[in-house]
Amino acid sequence: MIATQQLTFAYPTQSNVPTKQFTFPDFSCADGETMLILGKSGRGKTTFLHLMALLLKPTGGSIQIHNQEISHFDSAQAAAFRAANVGIIYQKPHFVHSLSVLDNLLLANYLANKSLAKEKAQHLAESLGFADHLAKKTTQLSQGEQQRVSIARALMNNASVILADEPTSNLDDDNCLRVIDLLKTQTSEIGASLVVVTHDQRLKDVFEKHLYL
Numbered sequence: 001m002i003a004t005q006q007l008t009f010a011y012p013t014q015s016n017v018p019t020k021q022f023t024f025p026d027f028s029c030a031d032g033e034t035m036l037i038l039g040k041s042g043r044g045k046t047t048f049l050h051l052m053a054l055l056l057k058p059t060g061g062s063i064q065i066h067n068q069e070i071s072h073f074d075s076a077q078a079a080a081f082r083a084a085n086v087g088i089i090y091q092k093p094h095f096v097h098s099l100s101v102l103d104n105l106l107l108a109n110y111l112a113n114k115s116l117a118k119e120k121a122q123h124l125a126e127s128l129g130f131a132d133h134l135a136k137k138t139t140q141l142s143q144g145e146q147q148r149v150s151i152a153r154a155l156m157n158n159a160s161v162i163l164a165d166e167p168t169s170n171l172d173d174d175n176c177l178r179v180i181d182l183l184k185t186q187t188s189e190i191g192a193s194l195v196v197v198t199h200d201q202r203l204k205d206v207f208e209k210h211l212y213l
């Protein structure tokens with residue numbers, strides 16, 4: 001379960017230019033539930049997701065994962081908590097380019113101090129249709145293939161919360177529905193909360209709960 005209350009944030013000011021103050025609506029997503037967060041470009045969807053992922057520190061309000069208050073964590077606590085409990089699908093994948101696709105998946109286990117789940121990586125690669133690419137470098141993959149690897153990486157640790165930033169932006173209609181279906185099935189199997197931020201209108205009909213920013 002992930003929930004936020006009265007969450008506020010502002011990016012640091014640069015050269016005295018005032019920055020936008022964000023106030024986000026209260027939100028909760030229970031174990032096994034899915035939530036779609038929609039909003040036009042620039043409304044703060046990525047910012048909201050990065051606050052939930054503890055990649056940014058809020059200026060006010062609270063965030064709980066499994067009823068544990070996490071908004072006050074320092075960066076070391078946040079990194080350890082995130083590696084063990086949160087799977088993130090970034091808008092841009094951030095792979096380690098010197099490693100193979102398989103090793104990028106296993107790196108998620110390594111960073112969370114978990115044993116390397118090679119069978120799970122193989123299973124996810126087959127389900128997401130990139131099993132033939134496991135030995136390649138991530139730079140040899142198309143953008144849509146990289147996006148699917150990024151989704152698999154977020155699922156490697158059976159995280160309790162999966163946060164996805166525009167996971168379908170590079171996918172055609174067939175792959176879009178296939179990937180969302182897989183993401184929903186996998187997160188429901190592990191009882192995780194799935195939060196997706198997007199402006200992809202194709203996703204509106206496949207998620208029951210919507211939050212508009």
Ligand SMILES: Nc1ncnc2c1ncn2[C@@H]1O[C@H](COP(=O)(O)OP(=O)(O)OP(=O)(O)O)[C@@H](O)[C@H]1O
Binds near residue numbers: 012020039043
């Ligand atoms: N590092 C940063 N420093 C200062 N301002 C930022 C930074 N990142 C984002 N912003 C600003 O915050 C606002 C919200 O950005 P954000 O990326 O969260 O929006 P978004 O809704 O995800 O947009 P999009 O759909 O285009 O990805 C934008 O006006 C953006 O310019």
